[in-house]
Amino acid sequence: MRQRIAELVPSLLAVALALAVSAAVVWLTGSSPLVAFAALLEGAVGSRDSLAEVAVKACPLILTGLAVALSFRAGTWNIGAEGQLLVGALAMAAVAQVGGSMVPRPLALVLGLGAAAAGGALWAAIAAALKLRRGVNEVIATIMLNFIAAALVSYLVQGPLMEQGGRYPQTDALPPEFVLPRLAPYRLHLGVALALLAALVAQFGLFRTRHGFELRAAGLNAVAARLAGIPVERRLFWAFVLSGAFAGLAGGIELSAITRRLYERFSPGWGYTAIAVGLLGRLSPIGVVLAALFFGALDAGSNTMQRTAGVSAVVVYVVHGCVILFLAALERWQRNRSQGT
Amino acid sequence: MPPASDDAVSSTRARATEAPLLAVRGISKRYGRVCALDRVDLDFHGGEVHAIIGENGAGKTTLMRILAGEETADSGDVLLEGQAVALRSPNDARRLGIAMVHQHFALADSMTVVENLALTLTQPGEWRLSRKAIAERVEHWAQATGLQLPPLASPVGELSVGARQRLEILRALIRASRVLILDEPTAVLTPQETEQLFALVRRLRSDGRVVLFISHKLAEVRDLADRVTVLRQGRVVAHAKAPLTDLHELAEAMVGEPQVEWSKPPAQVGEECLRLDGVSTDADAFGTPLRSVSFTVRAGEVFGIAGVDGNGQQELFEVLAGVRPPKSGTLWIRGKSVSPRSPAELLDAGVGLVPPDRRREGLVLEMSVLENFLLHRGTLRRFTRSWGILDWLQARSYARTLVEHYSVRVPDLDSAAATLSGGNQQRLILARELEARPQILVAAHPTRGLDFAATQFVYRTLAGAAQNGAAVVLISTDLEDILTLSDRVAVLYRGQLSPTLIPPIDPLRLGALMSGLEQGTAI
Ligand SMILES: Nc1ncnc2c1ncn2[C@@H]1O[C@H](COP(=O)(O)OP(=O)(O)O)[C@@H](O)[C@H]1O
Numbered sequence: 132m133r134q135r136i137a138e139l140v141p142s143l144l145a146v147a148l149a150l151a152v153s154a155a156v157v158w159l160t161g162s163s164p165l166v167a168f169a170a171l172l173e174g175a176v177g178s179r180d181s182l183a184e185v186a187v188k189a190c191p192l193i194l195t196g197l198a199v200a201l202s203f204r205a206g207t208w209n210i211g212a213e214g215q216l217l218v219g220a221l222a223m224a225a226v227a228q229v230g231g232s233m234v235p236r237p238l239a240l241v242l243g244l245g246a247a248a249a250g251g252a253l254w255a256a257i258a259a260a261l262k263l264r265r266g267v268n269e270v271i272a273t274i275m276l277n278f279i280a281a282a283l284v285s286y287l288v289q290g291p292l293m294e295q296g297g298r299y300p301q302t303d304a305l306p307p308e309f310v311l312p313r314l315a316p317y318r319l320h321l322g323v324a325l326a327l328l329a330a331l332v333a334q335f336g337l338f339r340t341r342h343g344f345e346l347r348a349a350g351l352n353a354v355a356a357r358l359a360g361i362p363v364e365r366r367l368f369w370a371f372v373l374s375g376a377f378a379g380l381a382g383g384i385e386l387s388a389i390t391r392r393l394y395e396r397f398s399p400g401w402g403y404t405a406i407a408v409g410l411l412g413r414l415s416p417i418g419v420v421l422a423a424l425f426f427g428a429l430d431a432g433s434n435t436m437q438r439t440a441g442v443s444a445v446v447v448y449v450v451h452g453c454v455i456l457f458l459a460a461l462e463r464w465q466r467n468r469s470q471g472t
Numbered sequence: 473m474p475p476a477s478d479d480a481v482s483s484t485r486a487r488a489t490e491a492p493l494l495a496v497r498g499i500s501k502r503y504g505r506v507c508a509l510d511r512v513d514l515d516f517h518g519g520e521v522h523a524i525i526g527e528n529g530a531g532k533t534t535l536m537r538i539l540a541g542e543e544t545a546d547s548g549d550v551l552l553e554g555q556a557v558a559l560r561s562p563n564d565a566r567r568l569g570i571a572m573v574h575q576h577f578a579l580a581d582s583m584t585v586v587e588n589l590a591l592t593l594t595q596p597g598e599w600r601l602s603r604k605a606i607a608e609r610v611e612h613w614a615q616a617t618g619l620q621l622p623p624l625a626s627p628v629g630e631l632s633v634g635a636r637q638r639l640e641i642l643r644a645l646i647r648a649s650r651v652l653i654l655d656e657p658t659a660v661l662t663p664q665e666t667e668q669l670f671a672l673v674r675r676l677r678s679d680g681r682v683v684l685f686i687s688h689k690l691a692e693v694r695d696l697a698d699r700v701t702v703l704r705q706g707r708v709v710a711h712a713k714a715p716l717t718d719l720h721e722l723a724e725a726m727v728g729e730p731q732v733e734w735s736k737p738p739a740q741v742g743e744e745c746l747r748l749d750g751v752s753t754d755a756d757a758f759g760t761p762l763r764s765v766s767f768t769v770r771a772g773e774v775f776g777i778a779g780v781d782g783n784g785q786q787e788l789f790e791v792l793a794g795v796r797p798p799k800s801g802t803l804w805i806r807g808k809s810v811s812p813r814s815p816a817e818l819l820d821a822g823v824g825l826v827p828p829d830r831r832r833e834g835l836v837l838e839m840s841v842l843e844n845f846l847l848h849r850g851t852l853r854r855f856t857r858s859w860g861i862l863d864w865l866q867a868r869s870y871a872r873t874l875v876e877h878y879s880v881r882v883p884d885l886d887s888a889a890a891t892l893s894g895g896n897q898q899r900l901i902l903a904r905e906l907e908a909r910p911q912i913l914v915a916a917h918p919t920r921g922l923d924f925a926a927t928q929f930v931y932r933t934l935a936g937a938a939q940n941g942a943a944v945v946l947i948s949t950d951l952e953d954i955l956t957l958s959d960r961v962a963v964l965y966r967g968q969l970s971p972t973l974i975p976p977i978d979p980l981r982l983g984a985l986m987s988g989l990e991q992g993t994a995i
């Protein structure tokens with residue numbers, strides 16, 4: 132337990148430092164950091180409404196953050212959560228288009244979200260297969276696949292999947308059967324619960340099962356894992372595929388619960404923020420949830436901050452960037468310190 | 473132009489050797505509750521090799537790190553030529569001509585040999601240095617020291633340990649005009665490399681430097697040292713001067729209790745367990761391919777494979793571990809031919825592995841002690857319940873029993889394996905492998921870097937495994953390992969296995985078989 136808490140220290144420190152830097156930035160632009168942060172906090176946790184909003188914003192970050200955590204744990208760098216998320220949303224949109232109102236709601240949701248997960252998994256599997264079969268660096272492959280996915284969405288929403296009547300480059304609104312139910316009068320939806328469930332499953336899988344153990348061992352030291360008889364390549368492949376499924380699910384849920392339509396700028400870069408989320412969450416599923424909530428709160432609060440304090444919402448990107456920088460620096464520093472003996 | 477230090481050498485040589493060149497007074501250092509050094513007083517004279525010996529954890533490295541400016545003492549002084557000096561950083565040490573070769577390498581693996589040397593070869597105030605100029609300086613120093621260097625453009629990560637160490641030594645030598653510290657340098661070296669190193673150290677001594685030589689191998693200390701200091705639990709417990717006659721006394725001072733001589737009981741040989749028939753492997757850029765290697769190992773015996781490192785040991789281990797499929801030849805396990813494509817198949821066939829590099833191949837250092845006990849296919853399977861769920865409770869009590877049974881000293885089961893000393897890491901690996909009840913145990917360099925007590929433990933454990941009916945393959949470059957444990961011995965030389973020798977083994981015959989190298993290519 133003490134170790135668990137000790138592991139939180141770098142994350143908390145990174146957040147504190149990042150907030151300090153952004154406070155300085157706010158101050159330099161001539162506003163009061165105090166007022167700005169008060170507005171940010173107000174916007175994030177000031178009311179039940181805003182709390183629900185934080186959860187909603189955190190939802191895709193939890194799932195893509197899990198995707199990142201899972202693949203990084205296996206020692207592979209899936210930078211492709213963005214593309215996998217888009218393909219997931221695309222798969223769900225396509226299933227909804229075909230299924231229409233013929234299927235009853237629970238089945239429609241299972242089919243749609245299943246398709247989303249499968250789409251993301253498939254997109255990730257391409258990169259994993261390229262890596263294992265051809266030795267293609269997965270970072271490059273996944274980044275390329277991100278571009279391809281974006282282009283694919285762009286083409287489809289302007290062509291085959293464009294809404295009936297064809298005014299905007301977007302798909303038809305999902306039939307109501309494919310829409311995730313709300314949990315409260317706010318925008319809180321069932322997808323948030325699904326994301327939390329996914330985190331619990333991932334946590335259990337990683338730390339309580341044999342496959343999870345093998346995956347972590349393979350990620351930390353492939354040579355030793357292989358000598359212990361662990362099928363390193365196979366673990367790696369499935370970690371990657373599962374990672375893609377999480378990201379795909381994120382896309383499906385967002386489409387189903389929030390936007391209901393797929394369009395070109397569907398994702399504001401969740402798949403990239405996910406990397407910060409995963410690292411800040413120290414690659415642990417529970418940590419990812421906490422980190423996602425933090426980023427969700429920043430996102431939700433930034434609008435209020437812009438409105439009431441007059442400080443540009445862009446400041447939160449300073450926080451994003453600084454968090455990663457400080458985490459990397461702290462990690463380095465910690466490693467150097469522990470190398471005494 | 474040869475960089476640095478030549479003047480410094482001659483000035484120290486001119487000085488009389490009566491007064492100590494370097495001395496420490498009342499040095500203490502604590503790490504939390506551990507008292508690593510307790511009021512240590514020592515004098516080191518120029519022109520002498522001063523050996524510091526002691527078991528793992530005795531505080532040797534800590535003392536050296538203080539001298540090298542990498543660690544600061546809680547109290548006490550360091551005196552250089554009678555003057556107290558401030559050693560607040562490695563730069564201070566460098567300025568004073570003190571340099572250290574670390575026990576664990578401190579090279580950048582992905583960079584090349586030249587790149588690793590570049591920084592050291594650059595003098596203060598020098599901003600640019602061409603690749604060619606560096607190469608020339610490396611050449612100069614290699615010649616001045618007589619060290620054989622690997623190809624300058626090869627990445628350090630791909631070099632053998634011996635070659636990597638030569639690089640480290642060269643790097644330290646360039647800086648060490650007064651004091652050269654070698655922290656357990658022979659732990660990773662072959663006998664030949666050790667001889668080369670000793671010759672070099674003797675030459676350096678005659679230049680008037682202080683050479684601090686850390687070891688726990690008494691025979692080496694006897695061959696090399698002018699003075700010996702024994703550390704135990706942070707205190708100086710004994711001194712000795714050359715010639716060293718009673719090594720036994722030193723061993724007892726080191727361990728703190730009387731040492732009983734131990735020798736392996738004779739083998740009760742059973743049926744054939746493992747046979748290699750004309751096994752050859754593909755050549756790759758580094759290392760030596762096996763050429764038609766054949767041997768048989770029977771239950772209950774230890775088959776020792778001696779040889780100088782780099783003669784195919786790594787390849788042989790990899791074949792026996794199932795990570796390197798032979799190009800030709802057959803592997804028989806208890807009468808069945810196997811052609812493993814992964815370690816899993818061999819593990820299932822009853823093979824246990826003690827890998828050559830325990831930190832890299834034997835353990836996942838970041839994982840806990842408990843998790844490392846599970847790092848074996850068979851053991852994992854044993855603690856897997858339905859739905860693939862691991863039974864941590866059972867696993868924990870299993871690990872606890874092993875810790876006790878094999879006296880692995882661990883802070884607790886949840887601390888990272890990295891926090892264990894080398895000896896305890898090896899105990900962990902041995903415990904894990906033996907508890908999986910292998911019929912064939914392949915142990916490569918099992919005592920590398922281990923101290924006296926830990927080495928004895930490894931000997932007893934391996935002999936015990938054989939007595940319990942395992943066929944033990946012992947691959948080692950350490951002749952003491954081979955001679956202590958083996959029931960039969962063969963020598964690996966340039967990928968070929970010599971005829972089998974049976975005890976009593978004439979070390980000279982063994983040496984002759986191993987040393988075709990002296991005329992050949994030493995890499
Ligand atoms: N950086 C450190 N942090 C905590 N404990 C340390 C550190 N370095 C050494 N120690 C402890 O100090 C003692 C002496 O260690 P060391 O000098 O490495 O021994 P030796 O080199 O003789 O094997 C050991 O108990 C070791 O665990």
Ligand SMILES: [Mg+2]
Pocket residue numbers: 529532533534575655
């Ligand atoms: Mg040491």
